Each structure stands twice: as C-alpha cells, then as structure tokens.
Amino acid sequence: MPASTSASASTLIAQAKSIAKEIAATHADAVDKDSRFPQEAITALKDAQLLSAYIPASLGGAGASLSTLVEICEALGQHCSATAMVFAMHQIQVITLVRHASDHPWYQQYLRDLVTHQYLIASVTSEVGVGGEMRRSSCHVQQDDKQNSTQFKLVKNATTISYGAQADDLLVTARRSEDAANNDQSLILVRKADYSLEQKGEWDTMGMRGTCSPPFLLSASGVAEQIIATPFADMSSVTVVPVSHLLWSGIWQGIAAAAVNKARAFVRAQARANPGTTPPTALRLAELVCTLQTMRTSVQACLIEYEQLAAAPDAAQGILSSMPYALKINNLKVETSQILPQIVGKALLICGILGYKNDSKFSMSRHLRDAHSAALMVGNDRILATNANLLLILKDD
Amino acid sequence: MSIEKIRQVLKDHARLAVDIATLADDADLYEAGMTSHASVNVMLALEDAFDLEFPDRMLKRSVFESMAAMDAAIQELTA
Numbered sequence: 001m002p003a004s005t006s007a008s009a010s011t012l013i014a015q016a017k018s019i020a021k022e023i024a025a026t027h028a029d030a031v032d033k034d035s036r037f038p039q040e041a042i043t044a045l046k047d048a049q050l051l052s053a054y055i056p057a058s059l060g061g062a063g064a065s066l067s068t069l070v071e072i073c074e075a076l077g078q079h080c081s082a083t084a085m086v087f088a089m090h091q092i093q094v095i096t097l098v099r100h101a102s103d104h105p106w107y108q109q110y111l112r113d114l115v116t117h118q119y120l121i122a123s124v125t126s127e128v129g130v131g132g133e134m135r136r137s138s139c140h141v142q143q144d145d146k147q148n149s150t151q152f153k154l155v156k157n158a159t160t161i162s163y164g165a166q167a168d169d170l171l172v173t174a175r176r177s178e179d180a181a182n183n184d185q186s187l188i189l190v191r192k193a194d195y196s197l198e199q200k201g202e203w204d205t206m207g208m209r210g211t212c213s214p215p216f217l218l219s220a221s222g223v224a225e226q227i228i229a230t231p232f233a234d235m236s237s238v239t240v241v242p243v244s245h246l247l248w249s250g251i252w253q254g255i256a257a258a259a260v261n262k263a264r265a266f267v268r269a270q271a272r273a274n275p276g277t278t279p280p281t282a283l284r285l286a287e288l289v290c291t292l293q294t295m296r297t298s299v300q301a302c303l304i305e306y307e308q309l310a311a312a313p314d315a316a317q318g319i320l321s322s323m324p325y326a327l328k329i330n331n332l333k334v335e336t337s338q339i340l341p342q343i344v345g346k347a348l349l350i351c352g353i354l355g356y357k358n359d360s361k362f363s364m365s366r367h368l369r370d371a372h373s374a375a376l377m378v379g380n381d382r383i384l385a386t387n388a389n390l391l392l393i394l395k396d397d
Numbered sequence: 398m399s400i401e402k403i404r405q406v407l408k409d410h411a412r413l414a415v416d417i418a419t420l421a422d423d424a425d426l427y428e429a430g431m432t433s434h435a436s437v438n439v440m441l442a443l444e445d446a447f448d449l450e451f452p453d454r455m456l457k458r459s460v461f462e463s464m465a466a467m468d469a470a471i472q473e474l475t476a
Binding site: 386 | 434459
C-alpha cells in the first residue's frame with residue numbers, strides 16, 4: 001500500500017489479525033522459550049505500515065484512532081503477547097509525538113520519515129535510582145551552543161529498555177537542565193545514529209520474555225529541536241498514562257480471550273464426547289465468559305470517554321489533567337491487570353491437566369506467565385499508593 | 398494577606414527544591430520541584446488554613462501551579 005493512501009479502520013484491523021494468526025502465532029512459543037525478539041511479526045507489521053497507523057493522513061499515515069490500535073493490540077495479544085507489547089509501547093511513543101510535537105517542523109519531518117521507513121521507537125523512562133517512577137529523572141539534558149545550532153548531550157542509566165537493542169529510535173525522559181528539579185522533565189527523541197547503548201544485564205523473566213527489556217547505559221546527542229517544548233508532566237497526564245493503560249488493557253484482553261478460547265474449545269470437546277449432557281466445566285466457562293465481558297466493558301467505557309475528552313480543544317487544561325481522571329484511569333489499569341491472571345487461572349482449572357501440560361494445545365503456561373506481568377509493569381502498589389494519596393483530597397462531588 | 402498564608406502553607410508542605418522566599422507569586426511550583434504527592438498535602442493544608450473544601454473540578458495541575466493561581470481559586474470559593 002502506498003504511503004499516500006489512508007486505510008480504513010477495518011482494513012488495518014484485518015491486516016493485524018492476519019499477521020497475528022499467520023505470523024505472530026507461529027513464532028510465539030519460540031519467542032517465549034528463547035526470550036527472543038518477535039522479529040518476524042514486527043517485520044510484518046512494518047511491511048503492512050502498521051507502525052505509522054496513528055500518524056495523520058496529512059503526514060502520510062493512516063490516521064487510525066486509538067480504538068483501532070486497542071483492537072490491534074487485542075488481536076496481537078491473543079497470539080503473541082510480546083509482539084502486542086512491542087507494538088503498544090511503540091504506539092504510545094507515536095501518539096505522544098503526534099499529539100504534542102507534530103506542530104514542530106523537525107517532528108513533522110520525523111513523522112513523515114517514520115511512515116516511509118517504519119521506524120520502531122522504544123521508550124526510556126526507567127532509571128537507576130528512581131526505578132519505575134516515570135515522573136522523576138536523575139539524568140539531565142546538557143545543552144551547548146555550537147556554530148549556528150544548539151546541541152545536546154544526554155547520558156542515562158536505564159534499569160530497563162524494552163526492545164532497546166532492536167529499536168530504531170528512542171524517546172527519553174530527562175531533567176530539563178542541570179539545575180532542574182527531578183520532576184521537571186523534558187522528553188527527547190534520539191536517533192539511532194546519535195546514540196549508543198551498553199547492555200548492563202540480562203532479560204530472563206517469567207513472562208513477556210520476547211519484549212527483550214534488559215538494563216542499558218544510554219549515551220545520546222542531538223540538536224535542540226529534538227527536545228519537545230511541552231513539559232513531560234503535561235504530556236504524561238493527558239496522553240502517556242491514559243494511552244498506556246488503554247493499549248495495555250487491549251493486550252490483556254487479548255491474553256484473556258486466548259485463555260478463554262482454549263477453555264471454550266476444551267468444553268466443546270467434552271460436550272461432543274458425551275452428547276446430550278452439559279459437562280460440569282460448562283458452568284465454570286459461563287462464569288469465566290461473564291468475567292471477560294466485565295473486563296471488556298470497563299476497557300471500552302474508559303476508551304470511549306478518553307477519545308471524547310482527547311478530541312476536545314481544551315483537553316490539555318481540562319478533565320484529562322484533573323485528579324479525578326487520574327484516579328479513574330489508574331483504576332482501569334489496576335482492575336484489568338488484577339482480573340487478567342484470575343481469568344487465565346480459571347481457564348486453566350477448566351482445561352485441567354491438559355491446560356497444565358506444556359505440550360498440549362490447551363496449555364496455559366505462556367498466558368499465565370505473561371498475565372502476571374500486568375500487575376508489575378508500573379507496579380499496582382505504586383499506582384494504588386498514588387490513588388490513596390489522591391483520595392485524601394477527592395470528594396466525588 | 399491570603400498570599401502570605403498560602404506562602405506559609407507551601408513552606409510547610411510543598412517540599413520545594415528551592416527557598417519559597419525566592420519565588421514570585423506566579424512562579425511555577427512544579428518547576429520548583431513540587432511533586433503531585435506534595436501538592437495533595439498542600440491542598441489539604443490550604444483547606445484547613447482557609448476552612449474550605451476544593452471541589453473536584455478544581456483539583457487539577459493548573460489550579461495549584463502557582464501561589465497566584467491558588468489565591469484565585471480560594472477567592473472564588475470564598476467570594
């Protein structure tokens with residue numbers, strides 16, 4: 001498809017579903033077993049120009065909505081959670097650039113180039129000393145005036161960079177200047193040719209193994225235009241946090257649906273073996289499908305509300321940056337990430353020993369291990385502590 | 398008067414990276430290092446000091462980003 005043609009949502013979703021079923025699914029077990037990057041599926045997503053799906057048609061992209069991306073995440077998540085997570089994390093970066101930097105010529109050109117070259121962007125927010133606290137940085141941007149332009153340098157000791165070794169470009173948080181407070185952060189895109197990464201450890205985890213997220217020491221440079229003018233604090237509350245929670249929830253729905261689909265197939269097989277009687281597992285399945293529907297409904301409700309609020313002209317100063325909204329979108333993340341392992345666990349009980357075996361078509365091992373990452377990626381206790389603090393002042397009036 | 402009271406609350410609760418005395422009324426407090434967590438303590442202390450309650454619609458970054466903005470919100474609630 002030429003870059004100038006914008007595709008409809010249904011075409012994009014159909015392409016993603018086909019990649020999920022035919023490519024991501026084929027390699028998912030190897031990706032998990034070897035803790036390797038899902039290269040085949042990501043290459044297919046690039047070939048289908050899905051990495052630039054959200055970029056508006058005026059800059060050459062398909063102009064997809066967040067809802068379309070959530071649906072794509074679910075489709076990918078059903079077959080290979082690592083592929084889905086890499087896709088989601090990349091899209092969080094693209095959405096942030098489109099929403100907060102696309103009025104700047106440097107970024108307009110970058111987004112056009114992203115459509116052409118399908119660059120994969122990784123996020124560098126974690127840092128030694130501040131851990132998983134996205135809204136604090138220890139490192140800082142160091143600016144120097146040289147000839148006719150202002151250059152910057154940046155060194156960051158990141159505790160984790162998902163697909164750091166496989167990404168093209170990086171979007172990095174850092175203190176705005178040497179004397180800036182640790183929550184006064186800028187967001188900077190650094191280009192492949194301008195940075196080096198020194199891997200400082202391994203990524204050998206229980207689940208989400210294909211995201212390849214070891215620690216790295218990052219050294220980068222660039223021109224001042226790459227430092228996005230909007231403070232990261234503003235982008236974080238109105239875009240980064242809600243979009244992350246919605247896209248992740250899409251993936252988690254996909255993992256849940258994969259587990260439930262195996263349970264459905266198992267119950268159907270039991271029913272076929274003994275026609276005329278409803279197997280006892282069918283009751284458990286009925287319960288499980290009910291829980292999955294609740295999960296989907298809460299994701300959908302938050303998604304619709306977010307898309308409406310984000311389309312409002314005063315979104316940056318309005319409801320999205322308010323404490324009641326922060327509480328609500330945090331609750332979505334906590335709830336969906338808690339419900340996911342419960343769903344997979346119940347699907348495992350339905351499938352019994354065949355779900356427990358690794359070499360069975362009903363195996364729940366990968367889904368269950370992946371599911372447990374949900375509560376940890378931005379730890380739920382950290383989020384609940386934030387909510388507890390907000391509830392000291394919120395009144396629900 | 399109320400700005401001085403706000404200053405005192407910030408001095409006690411905002412945990413800024415700089416001395417509050419060096420900041421203008423309209424200085425950005427988040428830039429001065431006030432975290433979201435500290436801003437909640439500031440709000441609670443202001444509610445106590447001024448004997449009022451901030452409705453949820455006021456609980457957003459822009460209302461607490463400077464002493465002048467807090468003063469405007471308090472004036473609106475006490476008018």
